[in-house]
Amino acid sequence: MDRFLSAEGIAEVMSFVASTPPAPEDVTDEHRGVIINGQILIFRTMPQRAQMIIHCEYAAKYLPQTIQRWRNNSSVMSVAPLILSEIQWCPYFLHAMFRACNQDLAAMQVKRTLDAAEAIEGMKQDELDRILEFLATLLLVQDRKDIPESDLSVLLTKLKIWQRRYPDDLEQNLAKRCSVLITRPPALTIDWLPSWRHRVLKGVELCAEVRCIQSVAGDGGPLLRCSRCKSTVYCCREHQKAHWPTHKAYCFKTEQ
Ligand SMILES: [Zn+2]
Numbered sequence: 001m002d003r004f005l006s007a008e009g010i011a012e013v014m015s016f017v018a019s020t021p022p023a024p025e026d027v028t029d030e031h032r033g034v035i036i037n038g039q040i041l042i043f044r045t046m047p048q049r050a051q052m053i054i055h056c057e058y059a060a061k062y063l064p065q066t067i068q069r070w071r072n073n074s075s076v077m078s079v080a081p082l083i084l085s086e087i088q089w090c091p092y093f094l095h096a097m098f099r100a101c102n103q104d105l106a107a108m109q110v111k112r113t114l115d116a117a118e119a120i121e122g123m124k125q126d127e128l129d130r131i132l133e134f135l136a137t138l139l140l141v142q143d144r145k146d147i148p149e150s151d152l153s154v155l156l157t158k159l160k161i162w163q164r165r166y167p168d169d170l171e172q173n174l175a176k177r178c179s180v181l182i183t184r185p186p187a188l189t190i191d192w193l194p195s196w197r198h199r200v201l202k203g204v205e206l207c208a209e210v211r212c213i214q215s216v217a218g219d220g221g222p223l224l225r226c227s228r229c230k231s232t233v234y235c236c237r238e239h240q241k242a243h244w245p246t247h248k249a250y251c252f253k254t255e256q
């Protein structure tokens with residue numbers, strides 16, 4: 001396969017690995033963002049399974065560096081969040097978002113969204129979609145108590161403005177979706193929330209075996225984690241075995 005269209009190809013653009021010819025030394029994150037955007041557009045023409053395999057391989061190998069790059073560049077959708085928003089459904093990414101050392105990331109992204117609020121008004125729809133879809137995933141998987149209340153209330157007023165750009169349907173309306181995740185209204189029946197949560201967390205907080213919905217192991221303890229990728233979880237050995245023919249294509253050795 002074309003090296004450009006591989007996990008290593010993304011890592012080359014990010015300068016996590018050497019490339020041939022070597023990348024110029026003065027390449028900026030903005031440059032990288034333009035190239036990555038081109039890669040993403042081509043990836044999206046590939047079958048979903050092939051895309052997912054590349055995403056998983058990249059995440060397994062380069063997630064810590066990518067998260068570090070995300071921390072270092074304060075722009076709301078610099079090259080690192082751009083890549084991460086594309087691979088946000090990978091168990092590797094989601095599992096990392098549950099780790100204690102990463103619990104500040106939703107708060108960080110909320111702050112950056114507010115800092116960019118004025119620019120966001122003028123953004124094209126697909127750029128707004130990307131920012132809000134990524135934010136929604138972070139708000140879903142990370143605890144909102146780590147986000148300052150003052151930031152959340154300003155964000156809610158901004159989301160009210162942005163939600164006018166979407167259809168009324170709650171599931172399609174990414175701005176409304178973020179608002180619901182912040183306010184978590186108990187009285188309102190948010191019938192899409194459990195099924196969406198289930199979809200996102202399948203294999204990360206719920207046993208990965210297709211028909212299983214267990215969130216604990218058979219003995220009531222924590223789910224068993226695949227020892228190779230350390231990201232995908234199972235309620236029992238039998239379900240891990242049954243799922244292996246599917247999982248093996250997405251299972252890459254990782255240290256965390
Ligand atoms: Zn199971």
Ligand SMILES: [Zn+2]
Pocket residue numbers: 226227228229230231232247250251252
């Ligand atoms: Zn695995």
